[in-house]
Amino acid sequence: MDYYFKNKVIVMAFKNDKIYARIKTIEFFNFRNIEYGKVDLPNAKIEDFKCGSPSILGLYGQNGSGKTSLIMALNILKDLLSGRSIEKNYLSSVRVGCDYARLKFVLTLYNDAGVDYEVHYQFDLKIEVESHSLEDNEFDIDATQDRVETLKVYNEILRYKRTATDGTEDPLQDVVDASLESSLKADYAFGNKSKYELLVGKNKETEQKLRDAKAASYAKSRSFIFSKDVYTSINLNDDTAHYKELISALHTFGMAYLHVINTMNTGINNLKNDIPLCIWSDKDGALRIAYTLLKTIGANQVSEDFYSFVAEAINGLSGVLGTIVPGLSIEIKDLGLASNEKGESVHVFEILSNRNGVKIPLKYESDGIRRIVSILSLLIAVYNQPSMTIAIDEMDSGIFEYLLGEILQVLSESARGQLIFSSHNLRPLEVLPAKFLCFTTVNADNRFIKMPDVSGNNNLRDKYFRNIILGETEGLYAPTDKYDIELAFYQAGNELDTEG
Secondary structure, three states: OEEEEEOOEEEEEEEOOOEEEEEEEEEEEEEOOEEEEEEEOOOOOHHHHHOOOOEEEEEEOOOOOOHHHHHHHHHHHHHHHOOOOOOHHHHHHEOOOOOOEEEEEEEEEEEOOOOEEEEEEEEEEEEEEEEEEOOOOOOOOOOOEEEEEEEEEEEEEEEEEEEOOOOOEOOOEEEEEOOHHHHHHHOOOOEOHHHHHHHOOOOHHHHHHHHHHHHHHHHOOOOOOOOHHHHHHOOOOOOOHHHHHHHHHHHHHHHHHEEEEOOOOOOHHHHOOEEEEEEEEEEOOEEEEEEEEEEOOOOEEEEHHHHHHHHHHHHHHHHHHHHHOOOEEEEEEEEEEEEOOOOOEEEEEEEEEEEOOEEEEHHHOOHHHHHHHHHHHHHHHHHHOOOOEEEEOOOOOOOOHHHHHHHHHHHHHHOOOEEEEEOOOOOHHHHOOHHHEEEEOOOOOOOEEOOOOOOOOOOHHHHHHHHHHHOOOOOOOOOOOHHHHHHHHHHHHHHHHHHO
């Protein structure tokens, strides 16, 4: 795999080394408001997505009950697999009063050679406070300390079990155990001793390089296991090739196939100026994927060889958009070639909305239309690519509920990839099978549950409301009372009048 940046566009090219991956389970310990929780994703076994079965998970529940926490956990996973630092605004990851949080992921993978993997990846998170002097003057009694909180990643462990083409299955074993306990026991950057020497050898310079890399990864809040230093330190031979393949495959999954859309990067205000766009093509045995932000008004610039890639993707997106919103399309207004500030040749274009022949910049379309456009390229990718995993927080935001149901019904029947979403709109409960739906509870020690299939003319929406009203499922909803709410409104207003 090769990946590189062009004009703020990340482009990844895969040359006949496709990897097929899917998230199977996510387990939470002391993560945000979750004391413990486990989510099992449907159709996540290798045989499921080998035969094209979609994996859809819709997450529903009361405000503040853990829906966004699941999306945040996936964003952290993407950062770590990609070798990036965890976003700074995730300091709330560690549950209040706890020393650390832990996340465990199980993924299933297979390659074109027919080898299957089940991968277990876990890590701990903790908040570390550092003090920095604002003034470099030890004699100034007024000098203050700036306390900076950072979220650190540690105790990483990557395990796997492999099923060969002849059906032989290995037991679950370590790939890299970088936990503090293991490192102290083996006195290496990662343990155990026999696995370390198999992968890396006994070179002291390499060991020092790995120790330095581990310290640097901790300091920069990123993964040690998925750092370049670990990958390049593993010797390539018949006994270690599958370890390198596995680490590379997970890195590829994080970089190219796992996309997380949270409320920060899809807020309506953000979408006024920029639209996220996932672009991919699968031709001549090579997969190219790009992810970028396009301006909704004014000129966009991309490299000349990348322009046709963008134009083709916009054309495909527009075709789908027209079936969702009849009479609407988006198109590129080609402004030709120009030179950027570095003197490089770039292709300049604008994105326009075309509604029954009336063309305007996409910025001036409705909030709902911009929202649809912002996620549509990712949904197209989920529909067509078995390794695509897309997580969208508040997918229903700005989308008409009947249309939301239509889109999700199509994906649940025919998509080849994996879609994880949270929503407050209950329309999907009427159209999706129960196995594709998960519900948060008010029980911090058991945050996620599923409900059994319904039969006859009933639907899960009715069952969900009945559970809330009658309390059939314990902890599904923290009771509220209409009359208490009304009294609180009245008292709040009268207190204001009294104070005035």
